Amino acid sequence: MNGQSIDYQELLFAFQQGAVQLINEKKELNQINVFPVSDGDTGSNLASLMQTILEETKDESTSVIDVLEKIADASLLGARGNSGIIFAQYFNGIYNNLLLQEEKDSVASFVKSVKLAIKEAYQAISNPVEGTIITVIRTWAEALNDDEQIHGHGLEKLLPKALTEAEQALKNTTKQLKILQRNQVVDAGAKGFYIFIEGFTRAFVNKQTAVKTMIQDDDSVKIEVSESRHSNAVKPNYRYCTEILLEQVTQTKEEIQEKLSTYGDSLIVAVNRGKARIHIHSNQPDQVLSYLNTIGQPVQQKADDMLLQYQVNTHKKAPIALVTDSIADLPAEYVLSNQIHVLPMNILIGNTSYIDKVTIQSHQFFELNKNQSERATSAQPTLKTIENLFSFLETKYEAILVITVAEKLSGTFHTVKEAAKRMTSSSTRIEVIDSKQNSAAQGLLVMRANEWIQAGLPFDELVKQVEIKRNQFKILVSVDNLDPMIDSGRIPQFIGKIAKKVNLKPIVSLNGEGEGKLSNFAFSLEKNEIKVLQQLKKLQEKNNIKRYAVIHANAQGRATHWESKLIEQFGFEPNYMMDISTVIAMSAGQGSVAVAVEIEESGD
Template sequence: MKESEGTKLLEGFLNGAKEVVNQKQELNRINVFPVADGDTGSNLAALMQTILDQVSIQTNSIKDGLNQLSEAAMMGARGNSGMIFAQYFYGLSTSYDDALVAEKALVYAAQEASKKAYQAVLEPKEGTILSVMHVWSEHLVEQIEHGNTLIEALTVAKRQTKAALEQTQFQMAVLKKNKLVDAGAKGFYYFIAGLTEYFCNGDVSHYEKMQVDQQEAIEEHFLSEAPRYRYCSEFLVKQLTIEFDTFKAQLAHYGDSLVLIGDQTQVKIHIHTSEPARLMSYLVSNGQVTYQKVDDMQLQYQIGQNAKAKIAIVTDSIADLPKDFSLEHQVHVLPMNLLLDEETFLDKLTIEPDYLQQRLKIAKSMSTAQPNIKTVDTLLSFLEGKYDHVLVISVAAKLSGTYQLITQRIKEKQLSSNWIQVIDSKLNSIAQGLLVKRAVELVEADKSFETVVNELQSLRERIFIYVAVADLDPMIQSGRIPQFLGKIAQKASVHPIVSLNEEGDGKLIGASLSQKQSLKKITKKVSGFANKQRLEAVYVTHVFNEQAALDWKTSLNARAIPVDAIVESSAAIAISAGQSSLAIAGVLKEEEK
């Protein structure tokens, strides 16, 4: 193959990518396998757009071009078909042998790539993208080995692949029932059709460039039936410390729709799971996790089937709420990033309580970070067109940059204040959770957007929180307490009582010689509200101290202070308040004028 033909081949790959982008809507429409979520076209188009953005035809060789293609595909892959496609590109790049004549190197690499695509899937099924990949690759090899030119081989292979595509509607029951060919298989056909038409005839596919944000893109699953597993998760893991086949086999225990791209050095994982935190614990114990994405398919399904309100409620993971409250009431939660030494986790999604408890004891550095820009942008894009209005309730701006970040992104995206508004809760933890709870009650009662915003802005002034700290180390480490004062307090066995001021900044309101004494002081203060019949709602939270929280609830109930819920603190609160901390928050009735 001449150098000019090598360049033309790479241009053909890019032309195939354009053709897939062009067919996004059709591929979404016919998507019914493995789940009828209508997103195969979007996922494949996003993959191809990443390739178009990152791959240059100005390379030293076909091998270099295929390496670029593979690297871009790994970063851009999402969804089952996208991951399988990316594994195919990975197989092309790793199997291409420069020592062979270019035509033979290409078709033999395609044959090996098909095998690697099958290996990437835990339970390969015929009648899918895998089948058409196999047919295309085998016919390429057959034609070249019979002495035909690459143009002839591509032409025949395209024709045979189209026939194989038509057969997919008879190979799987769900496709036969819907009288459809497989969406992923058709996406692959469009790709090789675009490649063939360009290389053989010079035909160029014209397309409109997509604006795709890969690293934090939310997969929008238009599910027609409830998903078996709640979360669609993706991870990028480097430097595996166990055998690849063992790693793959063990991953199968965490869910389904498992697809892997890569090898021992770097592997990207796609899996549907209900236990992303347990899965993350396994991953960090066997490699270095450099990327993670977790989308709530169950929430998306519920919204698609029956949205509970016309106003979306969004908050961040620092808001502590009763278990399953967010899913039951369709609250969208932006996860904070947790940084423990060199590892990063998503709050309330990818870190287990037991693992966090262990790390809190040994971590040299611990901190939290606001959700990143891409996470916020993709959630805002997801909400557009689904709700009449969106209300975001953020952790206190004095404690985190989350409020400023979301406000800035809304401004950047030029979203109307008539559609979306952000409230600085000036609260955190269960106090913020109580404000979110009230927001849910208002929107589910079909109150107007203006009424909801006004009521919440008034209510936040009547929510209190008191924290009985047990361990000063996290507060000293984070700088909330000056180090020299913290050391003195520790030597004197002083246990601070912390609250928030009117602006949402932390303040010290007292101290005791034990946490037990701190709880007595807090109980006395809250009893004053109860005696005046001013309490509307009360939450208690704890950091790995459930029994103490239950005992405190009993004590509070005995003093006519009913506790509506005991909530486990978020990991973000655990990092800042420390292990065994206990807190109480409540809503006060308005004082009679």
């Protein structure tokens, strides 16, 4: 066998065709995905990985080692989900071991590296479970490395037998895990690996191209969730499926695993050449990212709400899905218990992008931002993020209502509208409404819409009522420092600078179109507070105040003081008091306190 070598172009072709084959089968993999969590996205996660491999291997390669290096780098970049990260660690293991071989293009070296990489794939998992992807990887690699078969043969003679062994190992997964046996399916990740190897083998041995075409360039891999969820779905132990890609990593895989093991389960860590891909199920994704920030540079992250998905799958509360963005300030418990879907805003601090209210909270923002030379910025949810959510919701609901932050304050409304237009093949109705509000005023509008949905209001009437009602919400913000609002453009610069120059403390609110405005200037926070209470009293005298909320930017003491004053004035407690969203905290500044109210005009 030592005289046999691998044609790097044939090897690259095989990897690419294996990737295409897996992308073609992503829908089936989603449908059989029940372990470790029945979240129906294994196929889409693996397809995302394979698409990245295809994109990163477009440029011409020059050798076997060059091919494997590109595959390894692409794998860390594109890995998603448990199986995707195990895939990535395995491919990186093959590359790392091939680097150590004397003949880097020989069949013997490749086969040896394939077997040695098994150890690295197992090490990526904090608690390896047999009957999953790792079992099929090991079976295939060991069959490929059967000493009695390899002498004098090229790789095309070894691959078919190894594929047969992998197929049998895949079938056996049904017997190895009770949850697979109950659902009478094979493990989705294991089947994903088998499909890849099947395409790889056909391409290498028979020069056969995958039957189906690759996905279109303008149709990036979506998270497609099958409508047929399994009745045996188990409630997740932790809420968020969190994934982070790190660069400039300073710790070993073992050190990262030891530290993160206290934050959740399903921990998988893949590390190679200064990069790391981390997957963990956790209730504290913000703490996970906070630690990872100390050992590297986060460049990608996502956090899927598995608990909300589970609740929708097992006990959907209404036929209409209610969606908002993370600028809407509502208690996390209310959002979850009422199955409200939130599109997260993105926060960029330095070189790191955070997910609002998931991987960063407003109190953490002020600590992280204080030593930054550049102003932190925010960005609306990406088109792909919105399309992914709609792809999930359309399989579960008859209609979708989205209530966004004011169009005058963010591009979110237009991005969501564009995503809704693209859902041309969906029979699910989607309506997108500009709340003309933000923060807790937007949150209270979402709360009212939710009550109408729970009461069974027809969709057309619901849309009509929300559009009428949105002008009956007000928010009054007491700001200590106007710089953040001036810098972010939330208030006109010339007015803000004049107010700042004479040390005025204005009340900040929104006009009827959702634009920021200043009013009732005072020379101290104490007098500013008095003016807020006076303005709210006038509102109460003119219109009945149905509900209200108090929010703050790292100013719990001041907010509690306001709460007691408002209880005395209104005669009832607020619906909630909470930290402000990170995006609003960026513009309102530390120490800000706000009150949002819903009024009922005469005749309501």
